[in-house]
Amino acid sequence: GAGVSQSPSNKVTEKGKDVELRCDPISGHTALYWYRQSLGQGLEFLIYFQGNSAPDKSGLPSDRFSAERTGGSVSTLTIQRTQQEDSAVYLCASSLAGLEAFFGQGTRLTVV
Amino acid sequence: DQQVKQNSPSLSVQEGRISILNCDYTNSMFDYFLWYKKYPAEGPTFLISISSIKDKNEDGRFTVFLNKSAKHLSLHIVPSQPGDSAVYFCAASAHAGNMLTFGGGTRLMVKP
Numbered sequence: 001g002a003g004v005s006q007s008p009s010n011k012v013t014e015k016g017k018d019v020e021l022r023c024d025p026i027s028g029h030t031a032l033y034w035y036r037q038s039l040g041q042g043l044e045f046l047i048y049f050q051g052n053s054a055p056d057k058s059g060l061p062s063d064r065f066s067a068e069r070t071g072g073s074v075s076t077l078t079i080q081r082t083q084q085e086d087s088a089v090y091l092c093a094s095s096l097a098g099l100e101a102f103f104g105q106g107t108r109l110t111v112v
Numbered sequence: 113d114q115q116v117k118q119n120s121p122s123l124s125v126q127e128g129r130i131s132i133l134n135c136d137y138t139n140s141m142f143d144y145f146l147w148y149k150k151y152p153a154e155g156p157t158f159l160i161s162i163s164s165i166k167d168k169n170e171d172g173r174f175t176v177f178l179n180k181s182a183k184h185l186s187l188h189i190v191p192s193q194p195g196d197s198a199v200y201f202c203a204a205s206a207h208a209g210n211m212l213t214f215g216g217g218t219r220l221m222v223k224p
Contacts, residue, residue, distance in 0.1 A: 004155070033211065042118075042216030043156070043201060056211060091155055093212075100146055101203075101212055103155030 002026070004104035006092050012110045013082055021077040021107045025094030032075050033101060034067055036088040043091070049075065082111045115139045116204050118215035125222050131189040133218050135202035138183065142204040146212070147176060147187045150199045159200075160187070192222045 005024040013019050025032050034046040045059035049069045060066070064082075069075040079086055089108050093101035117136045125131045133147075143164035148156035162169040162176045162185070169176050175188045189196055199219050203212045 031211070035214070043214040045211075045214065048211040050211070093155075095212070099144075100158040100161055102158065103148075105153075105155050 004092055004094050004102050006090075006104035006107050008107060009105060010108045010110075012112060015084060015111055016081055018078065018080045019082055019109065021079075021090050021092075021109070023075045023077070023092030023094075023104060025073065025075070025092070026102055027073075029094035029096055029102075030072070031095045031101070032069055033093045033095075034075070034077050035091045035093070037091060037106075038088040044088075046077070046090075079109075082109075084111045087111045114216070115142075116202060116213050116215040118200075118202060118218045120218050121216070122219040122221065125192045125220065127194055127222055127224050128191045131187075131192045131196065131220055131222065133187040133189075133200050133202075133220065135185045135187075135215050136183060137185075137204050139204070139206060139213075140183070141206035142213075143207060144205045145176070145178060145185050146203045146205075147174075148201045148203060148214075149196075150201065150217070156201055189220075192220075194222050194224050196220060197222045 007022045030051045032049040035043045047067045048056040064080045067077045089106040091106045093103040095101040146161040147159040149159050150156040160174050162178050178185045199217045201217045202215045205212050
């Protein structure tokens with residue numbers, strides 16, 4: 001597709017379950033970001049992948065969060081043992097290095 | 113430590129008047145700045161950018177001003193329209209290839 005694609009668009013999960021969120025970046029974009037936006041809050045940086053470099057994981061809020069990017073393309077954000085405070089919109093973006101990032105529509109995660 | 117700050121969480125403007133959104137940064141290595149607009153239930157969309165070699169960039173109703181000595185940038189929208197009502201995020205990066213750091217956002221409300 002032409003844009004950044006995220007799936008699922010909505011996810012409701014029970015507290016304690018693991019979830020996987022997927023991001024398909026724009027083809028050829030070397031940089032990939034994950035952010036989240038909790039209700040009424042700004043964009044919270046989670047993790048950044050750039051080419052083959054080690055990812056910048058400094059924004060991950062706890063060790064329950066992990067992300068990988070396979071083959072320099074698709075990325076998966078995994079949240080283990082979800083908690084209610086994990087409820088947020090998770091946004092993925094991709095860019096050519098350092099230039100404007102293009103965002104997907106986000107995955108709305110609700111932990112009940 | 114917030115490297116990019118938007119100190120006004122919200123702004124209300126009358127239709128037809130000028131909207132001025134402000135952003136401050138602390139990292140003197142930042143040399144590329146962007147503004148994004150976000151509607152509810154959508155991902156942020158790129159609006160306008162400016163490189164540190166310039167102090168102004170204009171695109172239609174949108175103008176971004178950069179004051180490097182003050183580490184301050186602003187987005188001017190004139191004339192403001194009700195459809196401009198959204199959350200606006202500023203972002204910055206240090207050199208091509210580095211990640212984007214976002215501010216917390218300002219909610220703009222343009223009243224008819």
